[in-house]
Amino acid sequence: MSNAAEQVEQEEIDLTGANQVIDKYLDMHGALMPVLQEIQEVYGYVPEPCVHLVAERLNVYSSQIYGVLTFYAQFHLEPRGKYIVRVCMGTACHVKGAGRIGDTLKDRLGVGHAETTEDLKFTAEYVACIGACGMAPVIMVNDATYGSMTVNKMNEVIDKYVKMD
Amino acid sequence: MAETAEMIEVLICTGTGGIASGSLVVADAFQAEFDKHGVEAKIGKRCSIKKTGCRGLCANDVLVDIVMPGQAAVTYDFVTAELVPQIVEEHILGNEAVAKKVAGAYYEKFLEKQQRIIFSRCGTIDAESIDEFIAHKGFTGIKKAVTMTQDQVIEEVKKSGLRGRGGGGFPTGVKWSFCKATPGTEKYLICNADEGDPGAFMDRSVLEGDPYGLIEGMMIGAYAIGCTFGYVYCRAEYPLAIKRLQKAIDTCYEKGILGKNCMGLGFDFDMRIKAGAGAFVCGEETALMASIEGQRGMSRPRPPFPAVRGLWGKPTNINNVETFANVAYIFYNGADWYASIGTEGTKGTKIFALTGKVKHTGLVEVPAGTTMREVIYDVCGGILNNRKFKAVQAGGPSGGCLPGEAIDAQVDYDSLIKAGAMMGSGGLVVMDETTCMVDIARFFLNFTRVESCGKCIPCRIGLKIMLEILERITEGKGQEGDIELLQDMAYDIKKSSLCGLGQTAPNPVLSTIRYFRNEYEAHIKEKECPSHSCKPLLHFEVIESACKKCGLCYKICPVDAIRWEKGGIATIDKEKCTQCTSCYDACRFMAIE
Numbered sequence: 001m002s003n004a005a006e007q008v009e010q011e012e013i014d015l016t017g018a019n020q021v022i023d024k025y026l027d028m029h030g031a032l033m034p035v036l037q038e039i040q041e042v043y044g045y046v047p048e049p050c051v052h053l054v055a056e057r058l059n060v061y062s063s064q065i066y067g068v069l070t071f072y073a074q075f076h077l078e079p080r081g082k083y084i085v086r087v088c089m090g091t092a093c094h095v096k097g098a099g100r101i102g103d104t105l106k107d108r109l110g111v112g113h114a115e116t117t118e119d120l121k122f123t124a125e126y127v128a129c130i131g132a133c134g135m136a137p138v139i140m141v142n143d144a145t146y147g148s149m150t151v152n153k154m155n156e157v158i159d160k161y162v163k164m165d
Numbered sequence: 166m167a168e169t170a171e172m173i174e175v176l177i178c179t180g181t182g183g184i185a186s187g188s189l190v191v192a193d194a195f196q197a198e199f200d201k202h203g204v205e206a207k208i209g210k211r212c213s214i215k216k217t218g219c220r221g222l223c224a225n226d227v228l229v230d231i232v233m234p235g236q237a238a239v240t241y242d243f244v245t246a247e248l249v250p251q252i253v254e255e256h257i258l259g260n261e262a263v264a265k266k267v268a269g270a271y272y273e274k275f276l277e278k279q280q281r282i283i284f285s286r287c288g289t290i291d292a293e294s295i296d297e298f299i300a301h302k303g304f305t306g307i308k309k310a311v312t313m314t315q316d317q318v319i320e321e322v323k324k325s326g327l328r329g330r331g332g333g334g335f336p337t338g339v340k341w342s343f344c345k346a347t348p349g350t351e352k353y354l355i356c357n358a359d360e361g362d363p364g365a366f367m368d369r370s371v372l373e374g375d376p377y378g379l380i381e382g383m384m385i386g387a388y389a390i391g392c393t394f395g396y397v398y399c400r401a402e403y404p405l406a407i408k409r410l411q412k413a414i415d416t417c418y419e420k421g422i423l424g425k426n427c428m429g430l431g432f433d434f435d436m437r438i439k440a441g442a443g444a445f446v447c448g449e450e451t452a453l454m455a456s457i458e459g460q461r462g463m464s465r466p467r468p469p470f471p472a473v474r475g476l477w478g479k480p481t482n483i484n485n486v487e488t489f490a491n492v493a494y495i496f497y498n499g500a501d502w503y504a505s506i507g508t509e510g511t512k513g514t515k516i517f518a519l520t521g522k523v524k525h526t527g528l529v530e531v532p533a534g535t536t537m538r539e540v541i542y543d544v545c546g547g548i549l550n551n552r553k554f555k556a557v558q559a560g561g562p563s564g565g566c567l568p569g570e571a572i573d574a575q576v577d578y579d580s581l582i583k584a585g586a587m588m589g590s591g592g593l594v595v596m597d598e599t600t601c602m603v604d605i606a607r608f609f610l611n612f613t614r615v616e617s618c619g620k621c622i623p624c625r626i627g628l629k630i631m632l633e634i635l636e637r638i639t640e641g642k643g644q645e646g647d648i649e650l651l652q653d654m655a656y657d658i659k660k661s662s663l664c665g666l667g668q669t670a671p672n673p674v675l676s677t678i679r680y681f682r683n684e685y686e687a688h689i690k691e692k693e694c695p696s697h698s699c700k701p702l703l704h705f706e707v708i709e710s711a712c713k714k715c716g717l718c719y720k721i722c723p724v725d726a727i728r729w730e731k732g733g734i735a736t737i738d739k740e741k742c743t744q745c746t747s748c749y750d751a752c753r754f755m756a757i758e
Contacts, residue, residue: 030439030457030458030459031459032459032460033439033442033456033459034439034440037401037440037442064460067460067461071444071462071618072442072443072444073442074401074442089363089612090364091363091520091521091558091561091592091605091608091609092363092521092526094363094608095522095594095600095605096521096522097746097747097750100746104723127443128361128363128443128612128615129361129363130402131181131360131400131402131403132182132185132223133363133365133518133520133592133594134182134222134223134224134518134520134526134527134528135182135186135223135224135226136520136521143404144185145181147182147185147186150723151721151723151745152721152723155723
């Protein structure tokens with residue numbers, strides 16, 4: 001990325017939120033991950049200017065921060081959709097047909113794992129296990145959990161969110 | 166507390182499972198009904214709606230208990246908000262249970278063979294109330310522990326025979342003694358609540374249903390070892406668990422239970438939650454510590470063991486949630502009592518998460534030594550749709566698949582290892598004849614490959630190659646010699662990997678080859694999947710002689726590829742069929758091939 005482009009992006013992002021998060025953790029041992037997690041809560045993802053800010057203020061290399069960001073499944077470096085649809089791919093869900101639930105989602109949204117629709121409305125994610133195995137197969141849309149999914153039920157859930165703003 | 170004796174209580178499951186089934190709506194409905202009927206005015210403020218944790222029977226949520234003064238509790242299952250007015254009118258006001266909606270005989274059976282110790286508070290008390298916790302023996306364990314010396318506490322845990330519930334089964338007291346023996350004043354205690362195993366959710370349930378119990382267990386451990394700081398490393402995918410535990414920790418600080426001079430008992434203990442960020446390998450202790458330190462969660466060779474050089478180079482002791490929960494009960498009731506439960510090698514109870522093709526999925530707590538058959542058939546009602554039991558996967562990705570012949574194996578550490586699986590964290594995924602074992606091996610290997618931290622080559626590259634072979638087999642492109650190659654690689658990876666993830670990752674492949682070699686051979690030689698599960702090998706057809714003309718397949722098909730009229734045999738339109746296997750799974754008569 002050229003410097004000019006970087007500048008544009010930096011201007012677009014308000015770093016107040018990130019600074020506030022860092023203020024809270026300045027003296028804490030092992031602050032890096034909680035800081036990144038909270039920054040992600042503020043912005044929905046970890047924007048590049050925030051990485052540089054964290055590097056500077058916590059005195060760690062940017063490369064180390066990227067090392068952490070790319071290692072853990074939960075960090076995102078790109079903006080994400082308003083509705084995050086997580087399809088559980090755990091063993092219990094797999095045995096009970098999570099594969100076809102995942103296929104349905106892909107057909108409906110046209111995006112695969114960790115991808116976001118162009119209108120920034122949906123992000124699809126296939127996750128390892130969300131710990132609601134008793135109701136397999138399970139999906140989550142943001143914080144709402146939907147259990148005992150079938151292809152038809154999956155379609156209904158997506159319809160519901162498509163209609164919402 | 167005299168008033169409590171006459172209190173009408175409504176207990177509603179509000180664990181993750183309950184909430185997903187709508188329990189919060191049901192709770193609101195009860196409140197609204199009480200307000201409407203002026204129940205409050207009639208019986209004073211004696212009607213409380215408690216939000217409890219998990220009852221274990223997630224499949225039948227929302228579960229509601231109505232406890233009328235002087236009567237046994239009545240349990241309702243599948244409660245919806247629409248049903249609430251009827252329950253309030255007939256049961257609470259009219260004093261007659263709504264017979265049709267009361268949970269059936271299976272519910273009693275579900276509880277009958279269980280021995281709910283760790284779960285005794287889960288689902289009974291208000292998980293967010295410290296007063297209820299205290300009323301149910303809470304903090305009596307730590308009070309008893311501080312009357313003993315540190316060594317006596319460790320001795321007591323050793324005597325109880327408690328083994329770590331995280332998977333390995335290392336004796337907890339012995340582990341504690343290592344950390345205590347390391348010199349130094351700054352030591353750390355970590356509770357591993359990462360629970361990355363797909364198919365296991367007992368830790369989540371304990372965190373949601375009895376957070377104070379975990380805090381108490383950790384306090385006892387901290388006192389025994391001499392740790393002053395504790396972390397709970399919890400999966401970030403468990404928002405409710407984190408919320409409830411944080412609330413419990415905050416309350417403990419307010420009341421002086423945590424912090425300097427805990428409860429005035431003469432020792433200091435601080436604790437904090439550290440949310441994980443979605444990496445299975447962080448369940449491995451050295452990777453977990455790297456993660457707390459803010460690094461990539463990569464494991465390192467041991468020794469030095471964490472007890473010597475752990476978090477930030479200090480002596481550290483790591484136990485699982487269930488282990489700490491057990492510790493509290495050992496001090497309530499004594500080591501001898503604890504040691505009287507279970508088998509020779511495995512003491513106490515074990516919580517299993519039963520999922521997959523079983524009738525009543527959920528969490529089950531049984532004394533160690535119960536057989537797999539009892540757990541699956543007696544407690545959980547047997548196989549879904551009355552199909553044939555094929556295998557049970559025990560111990561998650563590190564474990565193995567046990568076939569029908571092994572169903573009488575006892576569930577304890579040693580018997581399971583002998584049978585070729587392991588206890589792991591306690592996930593049991595039940596599989597029936599529609600589950601393909603080659604596909605399951607592929608599934609687990611895909612999981613462990615993705616989750617490998619990538620530090621050592623056998624795990625990073627070896628698993629990838631094994632996965633490619635398995636994928637090839639499930640696509641019908643298997644070659645002669647593949648099985649032997651898989652076995653060879655599996656042994657090498659097990660021998661040469663650095664941490665538990667790599668050392669156990671090939672287990673599902675080895676156990677499926679050991680017990681289901683014929684399925685591998687069918688895929689490779691006949692290019693067929695005997696369980697009709699591997700998509701590239703499928704051609705769907707209705708077996709006319711077996712079809713019971715019920716139309717279930719017609720109803721479930723998402724693409725209208727099935728033609729069926731009432732009383733007629735179904736047919737499948739092959740043009741439209743997307744081979745999603747919905748119909749195959751739905752058919753109760755194995756009439757689709």
